[in-house]
Amino acid sequence: MSDTPRTRKIARIQNGIVIDHIRKGRALTIARLLKLGELSQSWDDQVSIGINHSSKIGIKDYIKIENFELSRIQLSCVALVSPGATINIIRDTKVVEKLSAEVPDEIGDFVTCPDPYCITNHEKIPCRFHVVAREPLTLGCHYCELEFYDKLIVFKL
Numbered sequence: 001m002s003d004t005p006r007t008r009k010i011a012r013i014q015n016g017i018v019i020d021h022i023r024k025g026r027a028l029t030i031a032r033l034l035k036l037g038e039l040s041q042s043w044d045d046q047v048s049i050g051i052n053h054s055s056k057i058g059i060k061d062y063i064k065i066e067n068f069e070l071s072r073i074q075l076s077c078v079a080l081v082s083p084g085a086t087i088n089i090i091r092d093t094k095v096v097e098k099l100s101a102e103v104p105d106e107i108g109d110f111v112t113c114p115d116p117y118c119i120t121n122h123e124k125i126p127c128r129f130h131v132v133a134r135e136p137l138t139l140g141c142h143y144c145e146l147e148f149y150d151k152l153i154v155f156k157l
Helices: 027-031 036-041 074-082
Strands: 016-023 048-057 059-065 086-091 095-102 129-134 135-140 148-151
Touching: 016 027, 016 074, 027 036, 027 059, 027 074, 074 086
Parallel strands: none
Antiparallel strands: 016 059, 016 086, 048 059, 086 095, 129 135, 135 148
């Protein structure tokens, strides 16, 4: 094996988004949440996913999606999976805006409560959560007050 660093060339996109600085190993989770597999079957636009790329800050993942914009809910999902990820909005191959995926204080009806006895799992009541802690990310249910984190955070999308 060579000690020289490998270089990778990734094609530029004309318009769309680049989700960069995704925490190592989390790009595929974000791709599933954004339903990129469903889009790519009926779509001619480019989607690139990079996993375990080295950068100045260490190992990271990234996702490039041509002709795509994130909704507010999708941005919140990215933030829950990889807080601090950067979303670059691309127009005519140039970055026109940079957003940081920051975890909001309140989480809406796109996460499910893991408590099987919670009222949200038995009646048509929208789920509501507040952020108890950011590291590790811990959510608290508004109704049953259960606090949960990590693998118990399940998305409805």
